[in-house]
């Protein structure tokens with residue numbers, strides 16, 4: 250008889266011990282069992298077929314560990330930088346590099362009694378309704394806590410490399426970022442497949458709290474192998490006058506589902522969300538954003554762009570909720586897609602729920618094809634068609650790429666994108 | 676250099692060029708004038724290899740049949756079209772694409788690619804030629820450029836790519852008098868024994884600065900009259916009606 254994956258995960262949970270948050274995690278496990286994996290009838294997942302995730306039993310883990318040298322070779326921008334490597338769901342300390350001026354990082358188990366962790370861990374994730382967040386919470390034993398104390402502004406970015414590893418393994422990565430009053434930091438996440446990864450799943454849940462006046466940049470590069478899976482749930486909570494900026498570039502992965510929820514809880518917050526996704530082959534790339542305006546006079550801005558070819562499917566679902574008290578909210582959203590072939594599909598859906606009356610809110614979703622006039626112009630100058638197409642595609646992606654701060658990380662992303670674009674020509 | 680015989684071209688069943696013939700020898704400057712809608716831009720587009728036309732007739736470039744060539748093959752062989760309506764391409768900088776284009780052309784010619792330093796040097800001198808600020812070349816192609824700036828950018832690109840045959844579609848339209856002089860000066864400096872020009876224009880004024888060897892009237896998709904530079908003056912004075920009358924069989 251075929252094993253029921255959920256049963257298998259449950260018995261695995263029960264066999265585990267030394268849970269840092271026993272009550273919370275047991276409850277999460279119950280929720281996961283109750284909810285099960287979402288199917289087509291779940292509105293939130295309607296256009297995101299996840300059968301390959303639902304139907305297999307992912308292995309618990311794999312003990313392959315990358316060396317520092319391997320990691321730096323693959324991601325040259327890490328040289329001299331502060332970074333943590335999370336491999337197969339736990340912190341690979343040997344491969345990580347944390348200079349003294351880096352922000353304080355600790356494992357969740359050792360930091361569990363820290364008042365900040367007690368106050369924030371699990372407080373923002375919608376564990377009660379999201380099966381992946383619940384699954385993650387149940388198994389989040391080896392996560393990472395990054396804390397920036399009040400007033401500390403860290404100029405150099407911190408990298409977190411999330412590697413899936415081993416055949417058919419699932420890694421539950423858990424991140425908690427706490428930026429204090431007027432603190433500032435820039436966190437960069439790279440998700441990629443490890444050397445022995447094969448059809449493995451990264452299930453990541455991140456919670457990011459910004460104190461009054463804090464500033465956090467959250468850059469994500471998702472470049473797993475073409476048969477890997479990823480579900481990334483990110484929950485951001487902003488106190489007044491804080492600024493949160495996320496930039497998500499997805500180039501790899503067979504199925505990638507990103508949920509990014511931001512709650513602007515205090516006045517005068519600013520929230521920026523940029524996204525770029527390149528789909529080819531049979532990729533499914535889904536970005537679900539949720540911008541929750543709970544307080545007056547906040548600004549939010551979303552720009553998501555996609556290039557989708559072959560049989561790839563992309564979803565952008567942009568939900569904006571403006572609560573009754575959130576007067577004078579400015580909320581902008583734009584989603585633009587280039588369809589590169591007749592079999593590719595994009596579903597772009599704004600979802601506005603506005604309960605305040607003094608609000609400026611704009612949204613737009615476009616799906617188009619390559620600009621023939623521009624293509625002819627470039628070719629008439631001698632550029633071969635393929636090169637001209639790549640150039641125009643890169644130009645389409647430009648305003649998202651441009652939102653990244655300049656430096657070796659951005660160059661790396663640009664190179665990755667450029668290389669990927671060559672594979673989704675028409 | 677260019678030999679067009681009995682060119683017929685149309686879109687979606689609508690015939691626009693009706694058996695046009697034109698011969699341009701190396702070093703010559705030909706002006707083409709003609710009323711709106713007579714097919715001038717269509718001719719330019721067909722020459723540059725724009726897709727979407729049904730074309731028949733013979734198109735010889737440098738002694739070779741170019742009818743089946745792609746736009747890039749034509750450009751690499753030395754043909755350049757200065758567009759009547761240059762396209763804006765957000766996110767692509769002029770300098771960046773031009774370097775790639777130049778190297779694609781050089782490669783086709785069996786020449787070594789230019790490196791960044793050589794390219795910058797070349798760009799500097801050609802920008803000076805059309806009195807364009809180097810900031811403009813760094814910006815996205817034509818994005819937010821004024822009408823006149825776009826035209827100047829066309830001539831700058833032309834100067835950079837050093838084509839054998841320059842087809843200029845109403846480059847003078849929208850230029851103020853100073854810009855017109857600058858563009859004309861740029862074009863004149865490119866004139867040479869091995870380089871030919873086909874200049875499409877509505878105005879005699881440009882031809883005061885770029886003196887043509889031949890002037891043709893394109894009417895209803897055909898060249899109905901050819902002459903020397905005085906023909907342009909005559910057209911300026913009398914318009915096109917007399918040609919239409921002329922054309923009618925007696």
Ligand SMILES: Nc1ncnc2c1ncn2[C@@H]1O[C@H](COP(=O)(O)OP(=O)(O)OP(=O)(O)O)[C@@H](O)[C@H]1O
Nearest residue numbers: 686689691709710711712713714715716717718759
């Ligand atoms: N893609 C097209 N589809 C339909 N009709 C077209 C197309 N391109 C050109 N035409 C028609 O062909 C005719 C010639 O157009 P063309 O642009 O060549 O004229 P022109 O001589 O350059 O005019 P102008 O002086 O206004 O620039 C016009 O009637 C125009 O409407």
Ligand SMILES: [Mg+2]
Nearest residue numbers: 715716717759
């Ligand atoms: Mg025209």
